[in-house]
Amino acid sequence: MDQIWFATKYLIGSTSKEIPYEIVYSLKTALDDWEINQRFLITTALIDDPNYFFQALDPSKVIRQFLPKVKIDGLIQIASPRLYRHKPLNIVALYHELGHFVDDFHKVTSNSILLHPPATTDQVALQQEIYHRKEFFADLFAASYSGDAIKFFLQKFAPNAPESLTHPSTTNRIANIDTFLKSRNNKSISIIKDTLNTKKLPLLRRRFTSPDITTSFNNIRPYQIQNDRELHGILEAGWKLLQDIEKAPFPPWSKLDNEFEAERIINDLVEKSIRNKMLKQKWAYGTTH
Amino acid sequence: MELLTKKQLIESLESDEDNTLFLEPILDMSQIGNVSIDLRLGYDFQVSILTRKSYIELSQVEGETHRGIASYFQETRRELGDKFILYPNQVVLTTTLEYISVPSNCYADILSRSSYTRLGIHINTMLQPGFRGCVPLELFNHGNNAIELVVGSRVCQARIFSTEKNNDYLEEDTRKYYGDVRPTVSLADNDKDLKTLNTACKHFNS
Numbered sequence: 470m471d472q473i474w475f476a477t478k479y480l481i482g483s484t485s486k487e488i489p490y491e492i493v494y495s496l497k498t499a500l501d502d503w504e505i506n507q508r509f510l511i512t513t514a515l516i517d518d519p520n521y522f523f524q525a526l527d528p529s530k531v532i533r534q535f536l537p538k539v540k541i542d543g544l545i546q547i548a549s550p551r552l553y554r555h556k557p558l559n560i561v562a563l564y565h566e567l568g569h570f571v572d573d574f575h576k577v578t579s580n581s582i583l584l585h586p587p588a589t590t591d592q593v594a595l596q597q598e599i600y601h602r603k604e605f606f607a608d609l610f611a612a613s614y615s616g617d618a619i620k621f622f623l624q625k626f627a628p629n630a631p632e633s634l635t636h637p638s639t640t641n642r643i644a645n646i647d648t649f650l651k652s653r654n655n656k657s658i659s660i661i662k663d664t665l666n667t668k669k670l671p672l673l674r675r676r677f678t679s680p681d682i683t684t685s686f687n688n689i690r691p692y693q694i695q696n697d698r699e700l701h702g703i704l705e706a707g708w709k710l711l712q713d714i715e716k717a718p719f720p721p722w723s724k725l726d727n728e729f730e731a732e733r734i735i736n737d738l739v740e741k742s743i744r745n746k747m748l749k750q751k752w753a754y755g756t757t758h
Numbered sequence: 759m760e761l762l763t764k765k766q767l768i769e770s771l772e773s774d775e776d777n778t779l780f781l782e783p784i785l786d787m788s789q790i791g792n793v794s795i796d797l798r799l800g801y802d803f804q805v806s807i808l809t810r811k812s813y814i815e816l817s818q819v820e821g822e823t824h825r826g827i828a829s830y831f832q833e834t835r836r837e838l839g840d841k842f843i844l845y846p847n848q849v850v851l852t853t854t855l856e857y858i859s860v861p862s863n864c865y866a867d868i869l870s871r872s873s874y875t876r877l878g879i880h881i882n883t884m885l886q887p888g889f890r891g892c893v894p895l896e897l898f899n900h901g902n903n904a905i906e907l908v909v910g911s912r913v914c915q916a917r918i919f920s921t922e923k924n925n926d927y928l929e930e931d932t933r934k935y936y937g938d939v940r941p942t943v944s945l946a947d948n949d950k951d952l953k954t955l956n957t958a959c960k961h962f963n964s
Contacts, residue, residue, distance in 0.1 A: 486834045555940070688776050689890040689937045691857050724928040725936070734937040741857055741892075741939040744801075745783045748855065748910075751838045752785040 488513045489554050491743040496547075496567050498697050499614050503571050503671050507542035513563075515551035519626075522548050523566040545570050556736045557743070558711065559626075561611065561618045561704050568610030569603065578602045581664040593634070600635045605645055605657045612646045613676050616705035620646045621712070649673070677702035679709070682742075686710055689721060689734065691741040700746060707739040762864070762918040764792050770861070779918065780859040789912065796871065796912040798855035800892055802940035803842060804831040806849040816947045817956055828943045838910045844879070844899045851941035853892035855910055860889040862924040867917045868893055874913050877905050881914045888927025891938040 493511050500509070523546065547566045553559040572578055578599060587598040611619040623639050623646075632638040637645075648655050654662070658673075665672050678698040685692040686707075694700050714722045714731050722731045762770070767790055770779035781795065789796040811825055818824045831851065836842055844850055860866055866889070870881035878901030885893065895914065899905055907913070928936070935942055 486836065488835070490835060490837065688780075688859070690780050690859055691782055691939075693782065721928060730936075737937060737939040744939075745857070748785065748838055749783050752783075752910075755839070 487515055487551075487554060489549070489557065489560060489740075491740050491747070492557050492560050492563055494747050495614075495700055495743060496563060498700060499564065499567060499676070500545075500571075502676060503575070505571075505574060509543050509545050510541045511545045511547065511567075514546065514548040515554055516548045517551055519550050519552075520548070521550070521560075521562040521566055523569040555740060556732075557739045558618065558704060558707050558732075558736055559622065561615045561622050561708075562626075564611035564614050565607045565619060568607030571610060572603055572606050575668065575670050577606055577661065577664055577668075577670070580668055581660050584664055584667060585660045597634050601637045602657070602660070604636050604642065606661055608642050608646055609649050609658065609661060609673050612649055613673050614701040616650060616675070616677055616679060616702065617646075618704040618708045620650075621708045650675075677705065679703075679705045682706045682710060682738075685742075686735065686738050687721065689738070691738050691745055694742055694746040700743065703739055703742055707735050711735050759922075760920045761793055762920060764790055767795060767918065777861050777863075777924075779861055779864070781856050783856065785855075785910070791915070794915040794917050797858075797868070797893060797914050797916055798910050799842075799907055799913045800853040800855045800895070800940075801836045801838065801840070801909050802852060803834050803836070804851040804941045804943055805834060806830060807832050816949075817952055818947060819956070824947070827945075827947060831943050836909045840909045842907045842909060844897055844905045844907055846878075846899045846902055846904065848899060850897040851943065852895050852897060853938070853941050854895065854914070855892070857892050857939065858885070858889070858916070860885050860887060860918070861920075862888045862926065863922075864918050864920050867919070868895075868914055869917070870914050871912060877901060879905065879913070885916075886927060887921060887925035890927070890936060892940070894935060894938065894941060 493513055496511055500511075545567070547563050547570075549560045549563055581602055582599060587595055589595055589598070608619065620643050623643055627639050630636065630639040632641070636642075645655065645657055649658055662673060664670075676698065678696075679702040680692060680694070680699040682692040682703065692703065692706075694703060711732060714735075715728075718731070725731055725734075767779065771781060771784070771790075784790075785798070789798075807830060809825075809830055814827055814830055815825060838855075842850075858866070865887050866885040868881060868883045868885065870879055874881075878899055879897060880900065881895055881897070883894065883896070893914075893916070897907075935945075
């Protein structure tokens with residue numbers, strides 16, 4: 470019964486034509502890197518609370534009932550706050566949620582427990598270790614596409630979150646992301662990399678290029694994304710430009726009505742830059758097929 | 759004032775300078791005509807809906823509840839090639855597919871293409887020098903039949919005129935729609951004049 474409620478919630482979010490198509494497009498592009506040799510539909514629910522989450526669903530129970538003609542093997546259900554549906558910089562967290570899906574699909578954390586068993590027999594400590602490994606994997610997955618963007622997101626929305634049963638502290642998560650992005654290793658990163666390597670899965674590595682958006686954005690124009698690496702990297706570039714403006718506003722940003730305008734426009738330009746890439750790709754297909 | 763021709767339009771579009779005409783994406787160069795550029799229907803819509811309140815209130819009276827204009831519209835999104843039905847007597851806000859930046863020494867007239875005018879859809883707006891954003895389009899179906907529109911179809915055209923002097927778009931403090939990439943509902947209730955008019959009305963008319 471719970472699964473039907475969940476599926477209904479997610480499918481409504483997707484079919485009401487309000488979803489952030491742009492970020493879903495970016496997520497689909499990322500998913501292509503991960504040898505998911507089944508047909509999954511990414512559904513996004515817009516929820517009215519400030520949370521992001523991922524929910525797996527067994528397709529055989531619900532999809533055939535709701536979507537009898539659609540040939541898909543499963544749903545990747547990702548939820549994000551409705552308030553941020555046009556703020557791609559804030560919904561960079563969806564890369565983290567997609568990381569949870571990839572983890573579940575390839576059983577990365579489960580395999581890591583077998584390959585690198587935690588040095589404890591205490592059930593609570595063991596459970597915590599599993600949860601934390603899942604979070605670390607999802608963080609590194611997000612960082613491999615969005616770079617510092619996921620770190621900036623954590624710093625903004627959960628700056629002082631302490632360690633809990635389900636999540637490592639924000640401090641530890643950020644330190645882990647930093648270490649990964651500097652191409653260094655620590656115990657957590659080594660365990661994940663070794664597990665992926667042993668299971669012959671795609672590796673965690675930088676899969677983005679941060680484009681120089683300053684010329685375009687400072688002229689209040691969208692950037693022309695050149696390739697998939699820039700598609701992901703524009704999130705980091707957007708965050709960095711926004712931080713530069715907040716530190717010391719310069720024209721044209723300093724001429725805007727209020728401090729929120731720069732954030733709105735940068736988010737909009739990121740969204741439009743991604744959408745323009747989608748439009749050109751679809752048009753090219755339409756003219757050649 | 760001078761109406762820019764095809765050669766001038768292409769030169770400006772292809773220039774790397776900051777203060778030139780910018781249009782993105784241009785899906786097909788045939789959009790650029792002899793004296794105009796065809797623009798396409800965008801993918802974000804704000805559709806007017808009926809609410810329990812019988813009218814849209816523009817004046818904001820201190821101490822009384824004011825229902826925001828946005829609550830009279832419902833957002834809906836589409837993808838390239840999707841259909842959108844425009845019903846008779848319904849206001850729908852959308853934008854062009856293209857993001858445009860107008861040079862500070864030009865302005866643009868935006869008009870519906872005659873094929874759409876003949877269906878009962880009239881578009882008539884203008885862009886100030888220095889404008890940035892997707893062109894806001896206010897769609898209204900004047901005919902008796904619903905019309906199926908296709909996202910990405912060429913619904914309107916821009917005519918670009920050069921002016922003698924440069925104008926700074928942000929110099930005026932009344933810019934409410936800068937850098938918009940999706941339709942924004944009217945901000946008429948934020949007009950500063952309304953407060954002045956309300957104060958004058960209270961003093962002299964009551």
